[in-house]
Amino acid sequence: MKRVAIITGASRGLGLALATGLSEAGWRLVVDARTPADLTAAAEWIGGDVVAVPGDVRDPAHRAALLGHGADLLVNNAGILGPSPRPRLASYPLDELREVYEVNVLAPLALTQLALPVLRSRAGAVVNVTSDAAVEPYEGWGGYGSAKAAVEQASAVLAAEEPAVRVWWVDPGDLRTRMHQEAFPGEDIGDRPLPEAVVPAFRHLVTSRPPSGRVRLADLTVPA
Template sequence: MTSNLFDLTGKLALVTGSSQGIGLALARGLIEAGARVVLNGRDPARLAAAAAGLGDGVVSPADGIGAFDVTDPDAVEAAIARIEAKCGAIEILVNNAGIQRRTTLEEFPVETWREVMRTNLDSVFFVGQAVARRMIPRGRGKIINIASLQSEAARPTIAPYTASKGAVKMLTRGMCADWAKHGLQINAIGPGYFDTELNRPLRENPVFDAWLRGRTPAGRWGRVEELCGAAVFLASRASDFVNGQVIYVDGGVLSVL
């Protein structure tokens, strides 16, 4: 049946950066579709608090299994090995961890540039590679990278973020080029402007808020749960011949001038 194409029952997923915001919402959506989810973040206490609201589908963070730094390749490799040994094969990976830093490009500190790239881009490579090395011998796996509206469009004061998310788009395509032949599907979701903690400074700025509502055909900010449909699609059998794509969930922003 067509409805079974979206069933994730029994699948194990890892969602990075999932103690709050978009990552937590995506974890909840995957659980509602039947998956078991390992949450990830650097703070075990925050992971435990996030897990408390997700019910039985979340893999218990009590032993700190998902508490690791996605920007540290050695920590990533150790954590992926530990997760697979204790919980089973990771069949779905959502590379969601990300940060935003805002200032004019001419004043942007070099170390902050590196911080943005480590978190937004390097982590996708580190975690994606570690998981793919295990998926490839099994001949199957779903990797979903979280790109952005800014993978296609720039705005003042966020050039490093834009560069990192543009690179995530192209890394997604590169992963497809290398790994699709092994039975993996690697795609990305490009969120537009969502009402999250990351966007709080923009949400609370009346001028930007009015601009965004006027610029978006849907006329509003996105709600994080509205990203779950795309995630479940890309994590499920429904997307078995979809590869190297970015699905923009942006209320129509990229469709209009």
Template sequence: MDTNYMTRVALVTGGSAGLGLALTRALAADGWHVITDGRSPEKFKEAELPDGVTTILGDLTDGDHREDLRIEVERHGRLDLLVHNASTLGPLPMKQLSGVDIADLTQMWRTNIGGPLVLTSLLLPWLRVADGVLLSISSDAAVNHYETWGLYGASKAALDHVTLTYGAETGLTAYAVDPGDMRTAMHQDAFPGEDISDRPLPETVVPSILTLLDQRPDSGRYRAEDFA
């Protein structure tokens, strides 16, 4: 495995919108080569991503798509940062746990936990050689309990656990990061018809994530605001 490339390489899932897009742009501007994915070619076209970004269309729950991502990492020869950003709120409108069925659970688990878990395993060889960082985007719903957020919160709590266990098992630096509320399409979906213009844009959260990566504290769960 040849890692003698000077350019740092990151893989950010779900980079066509929201925090994933903002982080992809910021890393590219800082000289990283960023591999990112998403399901919508229209969103990527609207995003007008800069040079230094490779986009791969597909769904993280699909094995062939995950293999495409692995092949792209192999082509670049290294991986310094893996960011699990892509996620789903599950069926909309969001509902109380008493209304959740197995199909809802399966959809949520495959996207928010299953995809990230198996993708991490695929990419471990490159992360280990580069002494890279594994970072998963969490939520305060992973530790607090809000009506209708139970299924999503449980999936994020599980993602936190999986991420930090990977760190414990491999020695990689691993972070679960709660970005706080943001003005994104996903957040709007959670509050249909409500004005969420008071929430900060995802671009305001990115500097905190970059500071975390720069300071590289011990593995653990952090809030973005801790690094503001």
């Protein structure tokens, strides 16, 4: 039986790269994104055994639809940066900060809660995509960074509470994605690696299944 991976935010960037990499490794993919046309194009690109479920991870009905296909691995990748240019905390619009927390913290936790029964039964795993902005006080990153810090702490507690499930909070590093470009409007980010560069390390993570914990993909040694 094929292993099933749910990957949110898979229509572009890191999510698309991870989904494609797992599909090539023989996984069945369940992917989502908010824009149906973008998700359809992504599913065609991913190829293999892939189910596209368009919707917003904040929507309970959408989360239930994702879990309707089972899961051995849940990758909470969907997220938003927030306002760009990035405001300082002293002037951060609270309505927009609330949305950053809803998308980056509450929605993935809600999806994880829904997935836990099947993940426990299959000795499955959760990957929460995080960032170095969760642990470093970069100026202008108070909104996104504090949301990712909340994700990291929630992941650590989840790992302590769910010994039957692997929980990894994964820092992929700076990558050449649209979100990263939004964080640096007008700047050239061409020196950052493409998301595909971290796929071998990610696949090694989910197949070698180290103990739960924080993982920097750049630190993983991938067998030749």
